[in-house]
Every structure is written in C-alpha cells, then in structure tokens.
Amino acid sequence: MIQEFRLPDLGEGLTESEIVSWHVAVGDTVELNQVIGEVETAKAVVELPSPYAGVVTAIAHEPGTVVEVGVVIIAFEVPGEDAPALGRGKSAAGATSSSAPEAESAAAEAVQQRVPTLVGYGADPESSKRPARRARSFDAPATDAAARTTPSVASAPVVAAPVVAAPEVPAQVQGDRPRSTPPVRKLARDLGIDLFDVTGTGESGVITRGDVLSFSGENDAAALAVPSSSTGASGPQSSDRMKEREVRTPIKGVRKFMAAAMVDSAFTAPHVTEFLSVDVTAGMEFLARLRDSRAFADVKLTPLTLAAKAVCVGIARQPSLNSHWDAANNEIVTMSYVNLGIAAATPRGLVVPNVKDAQDLGLHGLAEEIGQLAVTARAGKTPPADLAGGTFSITNIGVFGIDAGTPILNPGEAGILALGAVRTMPWEHQGGIALRQIMTLSLSFDHRLVDGAQGSRFLADVGAIMADPAMALALS
Amino acid sequence: MLDEQADPGALNQTGIHQLISPDGHAVVDEELSPFVEDVDDAAILGLYSDMVAIRRIDSEATALQRQGQLALWPPMLGQEASQVGSLRALAVEDFIFPTYRENGVAYLRGASLAGIMSTWRGSANTGWDPHAINLATPQIIIGAQTLHATGYAMGLVLEGKDDVSIAYLGDGATSQGDVHESMVFAASFQAPVIFFCQNNHWAISEPVGLQAHAPIAGRAPGYGIPGMRVDGNDVLAVLAATRWAVARARSGGGPSFIEAVTYRMGAHTTADDPTRYRGVTELEEWGAKDPIARVKALLQSRGLLDADGEAAVTARANAVAAELREGTITMGDPAPMSVFENVYTEEHAILDRQREHYGRYLAGFTPADGTKLEGSLS
Numbered sequence: 089m090i091q092e093f094r095l096p097d098l099g100e101g102l103t104e105s106e107i108v109s110w111h112v113a114v115g116d117t118v119e120l121n122q123v124i125g126e127v128e129t130a131k132a133v134v135e136l137p138s139p140y141a142g143v144v145t146a147i148a149h150e151p152g153t154v155v156e157v158g159v160v161i162i163a164f165e166v167p168g169e170d171a172p173a174l175g176r177g178k179s180a181a182g183a184t185s186s187s188a189p190e191a192e193s194a195a196a197e198a199v200q201q202r203v204p205t206l207v208g209y210g211a212d213p214e215s216s217k218r219p220a221r222r223a224r225s226f227d228a229p230a231t232d233a234a235a236r237t238t239p240s241v242a243s244a245p246v247v248a249a250p251v252v253a254a255p256e257v258p259a260q261v262q263g264d265r266p267r268s269t270p271p272v273r274k275l276a277r278d279l280g281i282d283l284f285d286v287t288g289t290g291e292s293g294v295i296t297r298g299d300v301l302s303f304s305g306e307n308d309a310a311a312l313a314v315p316s317s318s319t320g321a322s323g324p325q326s327s328d329r330m331k332e333r334e335v336r337t338p339i340k341g342v343r344k345f346m347a348a349a350m351v352d353s354a355f356t357a358p359h360v361t362e363f364l365s366v367d368v369t370a371g372m373e374f375l376a377r378l379r380d381s382r383a384f385a386d387v388k389l390t391p392l393t394l395a396a397k398a399v400c401v402g403i404a405r406q407p408s409l410n411s412h413w414d415a416a417n418n419e420i421v422t423m424s425y426v427n428l429g430i431a432a433a434t435p436r437g438l439v440v441p442n443v444k445d446a447q448d449l450g451l452h453g454l455a456e457e458i459g460q461l462a463v464t465a466r467a468g469k470t471p472p473a474d475l476a477g478g479t480f481s482i483t484n485i486g487v488f489g490i491d492a493g494t495p496i497l498n499p500g501e502a503g504i505l506a507l508g509a510v511r512t513m514p515w516e517h518q519g520g521i522a523l524r525q526i527m528t529l530s531l532s533f534d535h536r537l538v539d540g541a542q543g544s545r546f547l548a549d550v551g552a553i554m555a556d557p558a559m560a561l562a563l564s
Numbered sequence: 565m566l567d568e569q570a571d572p573g574a575l576n577q578t579g580i581h582q583l584i585s586p587d588g589h590a591v592v593d594e595e596l597s598p599f600v601e602d603v604d605d606a607a608i609l610g611l612y613s614d615m616v617a618i619r620r621i622d623s624e625a626t627a628l629q630r631q632g633q634l635a636l637w638p639p640m641l642g643q644e645a646s647q648v649g650s651l652r653a654l655a656v657e658d659f660i661f662p663t664y665r666e667n668g669v670a671y672l673r674g675a676s677l678a679g680i681m682s683t684w685r686g687s688a689n690t691g692w693d694p695h696a697i698n699l700a701t702p703q704i705i706i707g708a709q710t711l712h713a714t715g716y717a718m719g720l721v722l723e724g725k726d727d728v729s730i731a732y733l734g735d736g737a738t739s740q741g742d743v744h745e746s747m748v749f750a751a752s753f754q755a756p757v758i759f760f761c762q763n764n765h766w767a768i769s770e771p772v773g774l775q776a777h778a779p780i781a782g783r784a785p786g787y788g789i790p791g792m793r794v795d796g797n798d799v800l801a802v803l804a805a806t807r808w809a810v811a812r813a814r815s816g817g818g819p820s821f822i823e824a825v826t827y828r829m830g831a832h833t834t835a836d837d838p839t840r841y842r843g844v845t846e847l848e849e850w851g852a853k854d855p856i857a858r859v860k861a862l863l864q865s866r867g868l869l870d871a872d873g874e875a876a877v878t879a880r881a882n883a884v885a886a887e888l889r890e891g892t893i894t895m896g897d898p899a900p901m902s903v904f905e906n907v908y909t910e911e912h913a914i915l916d917r918q919r920e921h922y923g924r925y926l927a928g929f930t931p932a933d934g935t936k937l938e939g940s941l942s
Contacts, residue, residue, distance in 0.1 A: 096630070131836070137627040
C-alpha cells in the first residue's frame with residue numbers, strides 16, 4: 089500500500105521547513121530510519137530518517153522548496169496491507185491517508201491557517217468541516233441574521249473602528265449578536281471588523297473564518313486576481329517568455345535578514361554622510377615597511393588594518409561614535425569597548441562579523457583578527473556570537489575599485505566608515521603638484537547620537553592617522 | 565577569552581575517579597574499587613547490554629521525532645554510562661527524581677517504553693505511576709527535583725526507613741537557587757539523598773566553564789556534603805561512586821554529591837542545533853571516550869564478548885526499538901476531558917467548574933456524521 093509522509097514540525101512550533109536535499113530517488117528501496125534527505129528549519133538542518141521500509145514512489149518537492157508543516161513531501165510503497173500509517177490521531181495536519189483528495193484539502197486548509205506558537209505544532213485552525221457548530225435555540229429567528237446582512241447606514245461608519253472587548257450583552261438582545269465562534273470573533277476583533285457587517289455563509293448563517301477573511305481581504309484578493317488572470321490573456325508577455333527575461337529568487341536566509349536590518353537602520357537612524365580625501369602616501373609606505381618586518385610576516389596588512397586602528401583611536405577621542413540609541417530605556421549607551429564590525433561579502437550575502445575589544449589590539453592583533461573573520465565569513469561559518477554586539481563598522485569598498493559611498497549603518501551602531509580605493513593622483517604636495525596616493529573616506533553617522541562637529545572631528549582624526557600613522561601617537 | 569577559561573570538566577585534571585580507561589583497560593582506584601569487588605564478568609556484560617539498549621532507545625526516539633511521531637526528544641547519546649551505572653547501584657525501594665533526560669533510567673527502572681514516549685508525544689503528563697516503580701515524573705523545571713528528593717529523604721528519616729532518594733541534575737542546574745536550597749537542607753537534616761550531577765558540559769548552549777570556574781563537585785564541601793568527581797563515561801566507576809553514596813546514606817551518613825563528568829554527544833533537544841555553539845573538535849575528543857566502546861573493548865580483551873554474545877545484545881536493543889516504535893505510533897490521543905484528571909487527588913471546586921465549562925464547550929460541537937466527540941458530556 090502507498091504511504092505518504094507529511095512534513096512534521098521538527099522543532100517545537102515551526103510552521104515550515106526548506107527541503108535541502110534528497111538522498112533517495114523515486115524507485116529506490118529504503119529501510120526504516122534510513123536517512124532519505126535533509127531539511128532546514130528556522131533552527132537547524134536536520135536529517136530525515138525514513139518512516140517506512142519500502143520503495144519510494146513519489147517525491148513531491150524539489151530541494152530548495154519551502155514546505156509548510158503537514159504537506160506531503162514523499163510517498164512510499166510499503167509491503168503489506170496493514171502497515172500502520174503514521175498519523176497524529178485527530179490533529180488536522182496529520183490526517184492519515186483516507187480518501188486522498190479529501191484528506192489533502194483538509195490538510196491544505198489546516199496548513200493555510202496554522203499559526204506559529206512558541207511550543208507545539210501551532211494552534212489548530214478552526215475547521216469549517218467538522219465539528220460544526222450546532223444551531224442554538226435562541227438563534228431561532230434566522231431573519232435576524234438575514235436582516236443584518238443588508239448594509240445599514242447606522243452600522244457603516246463602525247467598520248474602521250476596532251471592536252474592543254465585547255461588553256456583557258443583556259440576555260434579551262443576545263439573539264441580535266451575529267452568530268459566530270469565539271476564534272472567529274477574536275479574528276474579527278483583531279482585524280477591526282464589526283461582525284454586523286459580515287455576511288455569514290456557514291450553517292444557519294453562522295459567520296465563518298472564511299467570511300471574515302474574505303470581507304477583510306476583498307480588495308487585496310481582487311488585486312491579486314488581476315495578474316494571474318491577465319498572464320494568460322496578454323499574449324506576448326507569456327509566462328514562459330517572462331521566465332527567460334526575469335529570474336525570481338526567493339527572499340530568504342542571509343539576504344532576508346540583511347534586507348530587514350538595512351531597512352530598519354535606514355528608516356530609524358537619521359544618517360549623515362561626510363567625505364574626506366586624504367594623501368595616504370606616508371601611510372602606505374609605513375604599511376610596506378611593516379610588511380617587510382619579521383613581526384608582521386604572518387599576517388596580512390592592508391589599508392583596512394590601519395583604518396581599524398585609526399577608528400579605535402578616533403573613537404577614544406569622540407566616544408559618541410561608539411554609542412547606541414536605546415529607545416526602549418530612553419537612554420544613550422556609550423561603550424568603553426569597541427567591537428569593530430568588518431563588512432564581508434560572502435556567497436550567501438553580506439555579513440558583518442566584529443572584532444571584539446578591538447581597542448585593546450595593536451596592528452598585528454587587528455590584522456590577525458580581521459584575517460580570521462574574513463576566512464570564517466567566506467566559508468559561511470561565522471558563528472552568531474561574531475555577528476552580535478558590534479559597536480562600529482568598517483566597509484572596504486576600495487577593494488572593488490570604488491572611491492566613495494554613503495554606507496548604511498549596521499543596525500544599532502552610531503557610525504560606519506567606508507574606505508575608498510587608494511589611487512595615484514596629482515595632488516598638492518609641499519607647495520607643488522606631485523603624484524600621490526589618495527584615498528577617500530566616507531563616514532555615515534547617526535545624527536541622533538553624533539553631532540556634526542563630533543562626526544567631523546572623528547573623520548579628520550581618522551584621516552590624519554591614515555595620512556601619517558605617527559599621528560596615532562599624538563592623538564591617543 | 566572564553567577558551568582561555570579553565571575547563572573544569574576536562575578529564576585530564578586530577579581528582580577524577582576511573583575504573584575503566586577510555587581504551588578499555590581496568591584501572592584500580594583506592595576509593596572506588598572496593599565498591600565493585602562483587603561485580604563479575606556477567607554483571608559487566610549486563611551493564612554493557614543496558615547501555616546498548618538505551619542508546620538504541622535514543623536513536624529510535626530521535627528518528628520518531630523526525631518522522632513527526634514525537635513532539636520533542638532530549639537525546640542522551642554519550643551519557644549511557646552515567647544513567648546505567650547510577651541506576652544499577654540503587655535498590656528498588658530507593659526513590660528516583662529524574663530530569664527529562666533520564667529516559668534510560670526510566671526504562672531500566674521498569675517504565676514501559678510506550679509510557680516513556682507518551683510524554684514526548686504530548687499525550688500524557690507522565691507515562692508511569694510514580695509510586696509503582698518509585699520513579700518521579702520527569703522534571704522539566706531545571707533543578708526543582710532536587711528539592712523534591714531532599715524533602716522525600718527527610719521524610720524517610722522521620723519514618724525510620726533506610727531507603728535513600730536520588731536527584732538527577734545537570735551542570736546547568738547547579739546554578740539554580742533550588743539546588744542551593746536543597747543542598748543546604750540536605751546537609752542541615754543529614755537527609756539520605758544523593759545529588760547525582762551529570763556534567764555533560766553544556767547547559768543548552770552555555771559551556772560549563774562559564775558557570776563553574778572550578779569543578780562542580782568542589783561546591784559540595786561548602787555545604788558540608790562530601791563530593792566526588794567520577795568519569796561519567798565509565799559505567800563501573802559511576803556504579804561504584806553511586807554505591808559509595810548509597811552506603812553513606814543508608815548508614816546515616818547523610819547526603820553525598822557526585823559529579824559524573826560526561827558529554828552530551830547529541831543536541832540539547834531535537835529542536836536544538838548544537839553545531840552553532842559546540843567546538844569543532846569536541847565530538848572527536850569525546851567520541852574517543854565513548855562509554856560503550858570502552859566496555860566492549862574490556863569485554864573483548866577478556867574474551868567475554870563473542871559473536872553470539874554481541875548478537876544477543878543487539879537483539880535485545882532491536883526488540884526494544886521495535887517495541888518503542890510500535891507503542892508510539894499506535895498510541896491513541898488522550899480524550900479531551902482527561903486533562904482534568906490527575907490534577908488534584910480530592911475534589912476541587914475551581915477545577916470542577918472549569919471541567920464543567922469545558923464539557924459544555926465541547927458539547928457545543930457536533931461532528932458532521934452526528935456522533936459525539938469523545939469525552940463530551942452531553
């Protein structure tokens with residue numbers, strides 16, 4: 089007999105998981121508990137042991153697909169008629185293989201409405217199939233409900249106002265209350281919908297979850313319906329051709345996280361960006377000298393290393409650049425340590441691991457730490473601890489040959505410095521014009537935390553050290 | 565900075581008692597050896613079989629969770645010696661207060677496999693009658709069971725019995741106030757209780773070195789309780805250490821504290837991803853100290869484990885796994901009204917009212933085919 093396997097909740101309250109890989113193909117014979125694939129939840133990548141011994145008859149979802157809990161992902165031909173089906177009793181998603189279409193639609197319905205919870209399989213949805221709410225005697229005058237479906241002038245303005253906790257209704261008017269179930273009443277309250285305005289389509293005019301959702305989403309639904317119906321009709325833009333010209337990539341993982349962080353930062357912190365071009369010829373010569381020394385033979389010294397040191401020195405003089413806007417406590421937190429974030433491009437997107445207590449490190453230490461962060465980040469193995477707790481960031485756009493930009497703050501931080509490319513340019517030098525090595529520094533800061541004067545002085549300090557590393561002695 | 569901290573769990577530190585080395589050689593320990601003089605080859609084979617069986621419980625339950633048959637499972641992989649050794653040192657009259665991870669202890673104590681799984685399937689609050697097998701309900705609240713064990717032991721003294729109680733706890737629990745209070749009371753009343761601490765190195769994702777800058781067993785003398793550190797991956801040493809503690813308790817010597825230094829080879833629970841915090845070399849390092857491999861090596865070196873013997877051990881483990889799977893996937897869901905059972909032993913007005921309300925609520929639902937839902941009142 090055929091046994092289907094539905095994606096279980098693999099980690100206490102998850103609603104979906106991504107199929108990472110299948111280790112079996114249709115036609116393969118599998119043993120009980122043999123690893124058949126890998127699934128990534130929001131918590132971990134886990135191996136799926138086969139729930140049956142048998143032959144794989146179908147694989148429903150390709151790797152890369154995000155599948156909701158309760159959906160069939162694989163099916164097996166299992167010898168014997170009485171092999172016990174794996175189910176979860178009455179739980180909607182675990183509906184065992186009875187008549188397939190019915191079970192499928194029941195599961196799909198459940199899946200649509202399953203709500204994530206902290207623990208458990210997610211709150212079961214209100215089923216519209218069974219159990220059905222039984223008619224109540226005091227609801228007998230069905231005309232009441234019908235009458236209410238006619239939009240009345242009196243009820244119309246109430247639509248927008250969210251209904252607050254329903255007050256105790258006197259017994260004699262209870263029949264007037266639109267008939268529904270407690271979860272649906274709550275849903276309506278949450279959506280700010282007055283049930284008096286909703287037409288019930290359930291048994292005896294009971295207002296169902298679907299009625300409330302369709303009432304609230306009429307406009308949305310209409311809007312959604314348009315593209316799907318037009319794709320077929322508007323000949324030249326057939327979906328096949330569009331597929332060739334557009335690539336649709338699911339928004340997830342690091343990209344999703346980064347996007348949320350950037351939006352949050354860009355629209356929370358008022359950014360100010362300042363630029364400074366400096367003659368870093370002396371600084372580059374200094375780095376070249378160090379590179380030749382035995383002490384620095386084991387590390388990679390770059391303008392980024394020097395900038396990291398310059399930033400630490402600059403922060404000591406302008407601590408506001410190393411502060412945090414704690415809106416929850418209505419406080420500004422100024423840190424005495426610098427966890428220096430280094431933006432790193434990885435195959436999976438941008439990550440900003442930080443060097444802890446960078447203020448205590450010399451050039452060698454900084455070079456070592458930055459090198460390690462970069463290697464770990466590129467391998468995609470940056471642990472969460474490295475990403476948390478940053479206080480100031482540097483992004484090295486110079487490696488792409490770029491001069492300047494307006495970097496967006498790493499969320500929660502007060503400043504970010506972008507390093508431009510080092511270019512050989514004609515520049516004023518000792519009263520004449522000479523070919524010098526020039527770098528542009530771009531500093532964005534959170535104007536809630538950093539005054540213009542503080543930001544400017546900081547940038548000037550960093551520039552001075554980049555131009556002449558000995559200034560670090562004078563400034564620290 | 566973190567890695568520079570002392571790791572009080574490191575086995576190479578002095579003061580850890582051991583009777584079987586990781587490579588399977590018998591070691592003499594002045595304090596512990598006398599407690600296992602009676603343990604013959606057959607007994608060691610039994611301990612080995614126990615460990616293989618509960619490891620199989622662990623792997624089968626983990627698979628069942630991935631198959632949607634259990635809501636959650638707390639792996640005990642790597643801690644088999646600690647569970648088997650401690651349990652086998654107790655008499656059936658001794659009362660056990662376990663954490664949620666002592667599922668191997670529960671099985672060996674006589675809880676049914678389906679019963680154990682019912683809790684992890686979310687079908688029952690407890691899978692056995694605690695008084696029938698002298699094993700309390702698995703404690704989820706970290707450290708709370710140490711209070712229960714201490715209180716129970718104080719009761720044993722008042723009743724003039726010579727039984728003992730044992731509280732299982734982890735390294736993380738030792739940071740809880742409950743554990744502190746129970747150790748104070750245990751010492752004050754010289755209660756016959758054993759604090760059996762499995763230091764598995766991780767309190768979920770917090771390394772033991774963060775909350776214990778010195779060996780955990782070293783805390784016990786501060787309460788006036790003797791403490792012993794034992795190799796928690798050495799079933800014989802754990803058995804001996806627990807017998808030492810039992811002997812003290814039975815003879816009126818009061819409480820003891822055992823730190824079994826072991827390692828959680830699996831995740832905290834099936835909802836956890838240990839690769840996010842575990843050091844990359846840890847599994848390799850502790851895999852070399854595996855509790856089962858060392859006993860197997862010892863048995864083989866003495867010619868006590870031939871192919872037939874190994875087959876018998878495997879057969880037992882497979883039978884356990886099959887029974888566990890069958891009992892789990894055929895388990896029915898509890899009736900809705902059963903949630904009110906086993907809350908209070910006597911009538912309780914507020915609960916009765918809730919029961920009545922819920923019954924009426926359920927009665928408001930009628931399945932499409934006209935049959936009543938199980939458990940509804942009307």
